[in-house]
Amino acid sequence: GEDVEQSLFLSVREGDSSVINCTYTDSSSTYLYWYKQEPGAGLQLLTYIFSNMDMKQDQRLTVLLNKKDKHLSLRIADTQTGDSAIYFCAVLNYGGSQGNLIFGKGTKLSVKP
Amino acid sequence: ETGVTQSPTHLIKTRGQQVTLRCSSQSGHNTVSWYQQALGQGPQFIFQYYREEENGRGNFPPRFSGLQFPNYSSELNVNALELDDSALYLCASSLKAGGNEKLFFGSGTQLSVL
Numbered sequence: 001g002e003d004v005e006q007s008l009f010l011s012v013r014e015g016d017s018s019v020i021n022c023t024y025t026d027s028s029s030t031y032l033y034w035y036k037q038e039p040g041a042g043l044q045l046l047t048y049i050f051s052n053m054d055m056k057q058d059q060r061l062t063v064l065l066n067k068k069d070k071h072l073s074l075r076i077a078d079t080q081t082g083d084s085a086i087y088f089c090a091v092l093n094y095g096g097s098q099g100n101l102i103f104g105k106g107t108k109l110s111v112k113p
Numbered sequence: 114e115t116g117v118t119q120s121p122t123h124l125i126k127t128r129g130q131q132v133t134l135r136c137s138s139q140s141g142h143n144t145v146s147w148y149q150q151a152l153g154q155g156p157q158f159i160f161q162y163y164r165e166e167e168n169g170r171g172n173f174p175p176r177f178s179g180l181q182f183p184n185y186s187s188e189l190n191v192n193a194l195e196l197d198d199s200a201l202y203l204c205a206s207s208l209k210a211g212g213n214e215k216l217f218f219g220s221g222t223q224l225s226v227l
Contacts, residue, residue: 103155
């Protein structure tokens with residue numbers, strides 16, 4: 001089945017850019033998502049990209065998709081302490097039903113002042 | 114705020130008991146999905162309900178069951194609780210319109226099984 005991998009930790013200084021990486025195995029994945037989870041909270045949808053796109057920009061967020069390498073990244077420009085959270089990459093799995101997102105284990109982003 | 118509300122926020126049960134978790138969808142959404150998030154892991158798909166019918170299921174045993182009501186709210190029931198059922202249970206609502214399915218999550222119910 002589909003597998004989604006992420007590095008577990010990332011530490012950056014306030015004001016720097018953060019890049020969170022994700023790889024996936026199913027080349028038929030059509031939609032790919034980034035979610036943010038703060039302590040004690042549910043998941044907040046940050047952005048998504050359709051598989052026929054290479055890049056999507058949304059304010060401080062840039063998503064890059066390399067479909068050949070099955071690699072997705074999320075760049076956060078001018079990272080702030082409020083960006084400290086766990087970031088999940090997720091891909092839509094059509095093998096089951098719509099709404100069946102396959103998540104990575106999450107990358108914990110720590111932003112140091 | 115996603116408009117998805119879950120209750121209760123925390124729950125403690127003992128092994129063998131049964132539990133019911135509740136979820137109210139975001140206004141205008143017709144689909145509810147349930148996920149289990151164990152500590153330090155990503156969420157795992159349990160099942161999805163669309164128009165009151167189960168519309169797909171992940172790798173969870175039959176003691177995990179659900180309901181969706183005409184107002185699109187939903188329940189997750191777990192029978193014969195096991196210690197490994199301790200997790201954060203997340204409900205997500207969406208509008209099934211084909212293709213992109215943006216899920217909006219509630220804050221979850223933290224279930225502890227002792």
